[in-house]
Amino acid sequence: xxxxxxxxxxxxxxxxxxxxxxxxxxxxxxxxxxxxxxxxxxxxxxxxxxxxxxxxxxxxxxxxxxxxxxxxxxxxxxxxxxxxxxxxxxxxxxxxxxxxxxxxxxxxxxxxxxxxxxxxxxxxxxxxxxxxxxxxxxxxxxxxxxxxxxxxxxxxxxxxxxxxxxxxxxxxxxxxxxxxxxxxxxxxxxxxxxxxxxxxxxxxxxxxxxxxxxxxxxxxxxxxxxxxxxxxxxxxxxxxxxxxxxxxxxxxxxxxxxxxxxxxxxxxxxxxxxxxxxxxxxxxxxxxxxxxxxxxxxxxxxxxxxxxxxxxxxxxxxxxxxxxxxxxxxxxxxxxxxxxxxxxxxxxxxxxxxxxxxxxxxxxxxxxxxxxxxxxxxxxxxxxxxxxxxxxxxxxxxxxxxxxxxxxxxxxxxxxxxxxxxxxxxxxxxxxxxxxxxxxxxxxxxxxxxxxxxxxxxxxxxxxxxxxxxxxxxxxxxxxxxxx
Numbered sequence: 001x002x003x004x005x006x007x008x009x010x011x012x013x014x015x016x017x018x019x020x021x022x023x024x025x026x027x028x029x030x031x032x033x034x035x036x037x038x039x040x041x042x043x044x045x046x047x048x049x050x051x052x053x054x055x056x057x058x059x060x061x062x063x064x065x066x067x068x069x070x071x072x073x074x075x076x077x078x079x080x081x082x083x084x085x086x087x088x089x090x091x092x093x094x095x096x097x098x099x100x101x102x103x104x105x106x107x108x109x110x111x112x113x114x115x116x117x118x119x120x121x122x123x124x125x126x127x128x129x130x131x132x133x134x135x136x137x138x139x140x141x142x143x144x145x146x147x148x149x150x151x152x153x154x155x156x157x158x159x160x161x162x163x164x165x166x167x168x169x170x171x172x173x174x175x176x177x178x179x180x181x182x183x184x185x186x187x188x189x190x191x192x193x194x195x196x197x198x199x200x201x202x203x204x205x206x207x208x209x210x211x212x213x214x215x216x217x218x219x220x221x222x223x224x225x226x227x228x229x230x231x232x233x234x235x236x237x238x239x240x241x242x243x244x245x246x247x248x249x250x251x252x253x254x255x256x257x258x259x260x261x262x263x264x265x266x267x268x269x270x271x272x273x274x275x276x277x278x279x280x281x282x283x284x285x286x287x288x289x290x291x292x293x294x295x296x297x298x299x300x301x302x303x304x305x306x307x308x309x310x311x312x313x314x315x316x317x318x319x320x321x322x323x324x325x326x327x328x329x330x331x332x333x334x335x336x337x338x339x340x341x342x343x344x345x346x347x348x349x350x351x352x353x354x355x356x357x358x359x360x361x362x363x364x365x366x367x368x369x370x371x372x373x374x375x376x377x378x379x380x381x382x383x384x385x386x387x388x389x390x391x392x393x394x395x396x397x398x399x400x401x402x403x404x405x406x407x408x409x410x411x412x413x414x415x416x417x418x419x420x421x422x423x424x425x426x427x428x429x430x431x432x433x434x435x436x437x438x439x440x441x442x443x444x445x446x447x448x449x450x451x452x453x454x455x456x457x458x459x460x461x462x463x464x465x466x467x468x469x470x471x472x473x474x475x476x477x478x479x480x481x482x483x484x
Contacts, residue, residue, distance in 0.1 A: 028058065028059070028061045029061070030055075030058075030061060030195060033053060033054055033055065033061070033195045033199070034194075034195055034198035034199060035198070035199075036052070036053060036199050037199075038050040038051075038052065038070070038199055038200070039051075040072060043071065044099060046073055046074070046102065047071055047072065047073055047099060047102065048071070048072045048074070049069070049070060049071050049072075049095070049126070050070045050072070051067040051068065051069055051070065051126075051127075051128070052067060052068040052070055052119070052192070052195065052196050052199055053065050053066075053067055054066060054067070054068060054122070054191070054192045054195050056176060056179065056180065056183060057179065057182075057183050058183075058188065058191050064176065066122055066127070066128060066129065066176075066180070067127055067128045068119055068120065068121070068122055068127045068192050068196065069093075069095055069119065069120040069124075069125055069126025069127045069128075070095065070117060070118070070119050070120075070196075071094075071095035071096075071098045071099055071117070071118045071119075072098070072115055072116065072117050072118075073098060073099075073101075073102040073111060073115070073116040074115050075111070075112065075113055075114050075115050076111060076112045077112050077113075078112065078113055079113065079114070079115065080113045080114055080206070080475065081114060081115070081200075081202045081204075081206055081229070082114060082115045082116075082117045082197075082200045082202050082206065083110060083114035083115070083116050083117065083206050083207075083208060083474065084117045084118075084119060084193070084196065084197070084200075084205065084206065084207050084208070085097055085098050085101065085116065085117070085118050085119075085207075085208045085209070085210075085213075086118070086119060086121065086207075086208075086209050086210070086212075086213035086216055087210045087211065087213055088209070088210050088211030088212035088213040088214070088215075088235070089124070089211070089212050089351055089354065089355055089358075090121070090124075090212045090354055090355050090357075090358035090359060091124055091341075091349075091350070091351030091352065091353070091354035091355040091358070092124070092211075092212075092213075092351060093118070093120050093124060093125035093126070093349070093351075094118035094119045094120050094121070094125075094213075095118045095119070095120050095125060095126055096118070096125070097118050097210075098116050098117065098118025099118070101116060101118075101460060102116060104460055106460045106461075106462060106467045107460050109471050109475065110471060110474060110475070113475055114206065114474075115200075117196075117200065119192075119193075119196060121189045121192070121216070121354075121358075122183075122184060122188060122189060122192055123174075123180065123184045123354050123357065123358075124350070124351070124354045125349070125350075129174060129175035129176065129180065130174075130350050130354075131170065131174055131180075131181075131184065131350060131353045131354045131357045132170070132173040132174050132350065132353065133166060133169050133170040133173060133174075133353040133356075133357075134166070134169065134353065136342075136346055136347055136348050139340070139342070139348050139352070140342075140346065142162075143296065143298060143299055143302075143336070143340070144287070144294065144296050144299075145296075145298070159397055160397060160400075160401065163394070163397040163398045163400070163401055164401040166356075166398060167360075167398060167401055167402045167403045168403060170353060170356075170357060170403070171403045171404075178403055178404050181357055181361070181402075181403065181404045182361070182404045182405075182407065183407075184354075184357050184358055184361060185358055185361035185362045185406075185407045185408055186215055186216055186219050186358065186362050186408055187219070187407050187408050188407075189216055189219075190216060190219045190220045190223050190224075191223075193205070193207075193216065193220055194220070194223070194224050194227060197227060202229075203227075204227055204228060204229035205220065205224075205227055205228055205229060205231075206229045206230045206474060207220065207228075207230070207231050207232070208232050208234075208459070208474070209231070209232070209233050209234070210234050210235050210457045210459075211234075211235040211237065211431065211432060211456065211457060212237055212358075213233075214233035214234065214235060214236045214237050214423075214432075214440065215237040215239055215362075217231045217233045218233065218236075218237075218239050218413050218440060218443075218444065219239065219408075219413070221413060221415045221418050221421065221444060222413040222414065222415045225415040225416055225417045225418040226417055228418055228419055228421070229419070229477075230419070230420075230421070230422075230473065230474055230477060231421040231422070231444075231446075232421070232422045232424070232459065232470055232473060232474055233421065233422070233423045233424065233437075233440065233446075234423075234424035234457045234458065234459045234470075235424070235425075235426070235429060235431065235432045235437075235456055235457035235458075236423050236424075236425055236432055236436050236437035236440040236441075237432055237436060237440070238435075238436035238437075238439045238440050239410060239411065239412070239413055239440070240410055240411060240412040240439065240443070241410055241436070242363060242364060242410050243359070243363035243364070243365075243366060243395070243396065243399065243410075244366060244371075244375045244378070244396070247375070247379060247395060247396070248375065248378045248379050248382055249382075249433050249435075249436070250430075250431060250432070250433065251379040251380075251382050251383035251386060252382035252383055252433070253428075253429060253430040253431060253432070253433040254305060254308055254383055254385075254386070254430040254431070255273070255382060255383035255384070255385060255386075256428055256430065256433075257308040257309075257428060257430035257454055258272070258273065258276070258304075258308055258385050259272065260311075260428055260454050261308060261314055261317070261454075262275075264314060265314065265317075265318050267318045267321055267322055272385075273384050273385040276304065276321075276385050277384075277385065277387065279300075279321065279324055279325060280297055280300040280301065280304075280324065281297065281388075283295060283296055283297035283300050283329075284297040284388070287329070288324065288327050288328065288329045289327070289328065289329060289330075290328070290329035290330045290332075290333040291330050291333075293333060294329070295324070295329025295330075295332060295333045297388065298388075299329075299332070299333055299336040300324065300329070300332055300336075301385075301386060301388065302335075302336040302339050302340070303320065303332040303333060303334075303335035303336035303339070304317070304321075304332070304335070304385070305339065305386070306335045306336060306338055306339035307320065307332075307335045308430050309430060309431065309455065309456045310454075310455040310456065311453065311454045311455050312455070313335075316331065316335075317335065319331060320332040320334075320335060340352055356395065356398050356399070356402075359395060359399065360398065360399040360402040360404075360406070361402070361404060361405075361406050361407045361408065362406065362407075362408045363399070363406060363408070363409070363410060364406060364409050364410065365399060365400065365402070365405070365406055366396060366399070366400060367400045367401075372396050372397065372400060375396055376396070412439075412443045413440075413443050413444060414443070415444065418444060418445070419477070420445075420446070420447060420477065420479050421444050421445075421446040421447070421479070422446055422447050422449060422469075422470065422473045422479045423437050423440050423441040423444070423446045423447070423448050423449070424437065424449045424451060424457075424458060424459055424466065424470065425437020425438060425441070425448065425449070425450060425451070426450075426451045426452075426453050426454075426455060426456070426457075426458055427450065427451065427452045427453065427454075428453060428454040428455075429454075429455065429456050429457075430454075430456060431456040432456065434450075437450075446479075447473075447479035447480050447481055447482070448481050448482075449466065449469055449470070449481075449482045449483075449484065450481075450482070450483045450484070451463065451465075451466055451483075451484045452483070452484065463484060465482075465484035466484045469482050469484070
């Protein structure tokens with residue numbers, strides 16, 4: 001103790017000898033960004049589009065800039081302000097989500113009172129530049145390959161070589177290269193979101209985030225709690241979870257959804273997980289026709305994965321699996337295409353590349369091969385239906401060799417002075433399991449709206465109880481723990 005006091009005195013003495021201590025660095029002046037005038041122009045029926053200019057690197061705001069794509073539907077009457085929406089991903093387009101919500105009857109009360117503004121996070125969708133890694137042809141070839149199902153030493157070495165090459169391609173093909181990859185994560189999206197709030201003329205932010213969009217919202221709450229008017233976070237990501245824990249629990253969530261599906265489905269899944277594996281395992285060596293393409297084992301697993309997101313998709317998934325049993329992979333391949341966001345002309349949206357680019361800088365990195373293998377085994381223990389498919393392997397491998405270091409680390413948010421927020425969590429949500437919403441609500445001291453169902457995100461999807469509570473919160477700020 002005495003030694004600590006002596007060191008403190010020495011520090012004070014040295015400061016006195018060298019003049020007054022240096023003041024803390026001033027935050028960069030972002031006035032030219034927060035005060036910009038958005039050039040809105042028509043881009044659809046009752047819709048306007050614009051681009052928000054933001055720094056490539058917030059540590060160097062006088063350097064290069066990038067743009068964030070925006071879409072707006074103006075308030076019909078009694079305008080409160082802007083309601084900014086992001087659907088998550090990472091990699092999903094907020095512009096297309098806003099355009100879709102603008103046509104959704106359930107959103108009517110919100111469309112009356114708010115300018116609905118969707119934004120594509122930096123690197124995504126209509127934002128420029130976009131994260132670019134594989135070409136469309138390379139993405140198709142990767143999906144057709146079943147190297148991920150080969151867990152022999154040679155197979156693992158081949159996978160690691162491919163994932164290392166993938167990261168290098170992202171750095172090479174994306175404008176600004178590693179600099180952009182280093183500034184693509186949630187840390188920077190949150191800064192963009194506050195610039196957007198100011199450029200929209202809103203003193204405080206009203207925000208609707210789905211899935212990964214809840215992570216953006218929680219990070220914004222922590223960084224700018226006094227700039228929040230209201231946050232509704234549906235399908236919550238728990239920002240305290242590490243990469244392995246989140247993947248293990250998500251895999252278990254999809255296994256839970258598969259179990260619910262097989263209870264409902266009288267189809268070729270006799271035996272549940274074992275029935276699914278019997279159905280799709282032969283595709284490893286013998287893909288089946290799917291129109292002009294083939295259905296690989298990996299795409300069969302991914303297509304099933306995609307079909308479990310919402311109970312509303314279950315009839316189509318049932319039909320798709322029945323087709324596979326008859327040697328036709330067309331519908332299940334369409335599910336996989338939807339997951340990868342590939343259109344009918346063979347073009348990819350870039351969502352998958354953006355997903356990896358963001359995830360790999362948002363989490364602490366796992367590089368030890370033995371630990372990665374143990375993580376894979378934990379995932380498969382909780383979700384045996386994924387055995388052999390990319391969803392249980394690729395993310396850890398890609399992030400282990402990603403060309404830039406993380407810019408964030410998982411932690412429980414502890415915002416001070418945050419107004420009441422609302423978290424919506426679904427009891428059988430496969431992608432963001434229910435407990436994540438419970439934990440986030442506790443961290444943010446939010447009200448928790450529990451929806452009893454099997455789907456990923458629910459607000460404005462037609463459940464009157466959920467929609468009524470969420471709309472009341474966004475308009476009036478009233479929120480209480482609720483069960484629907």
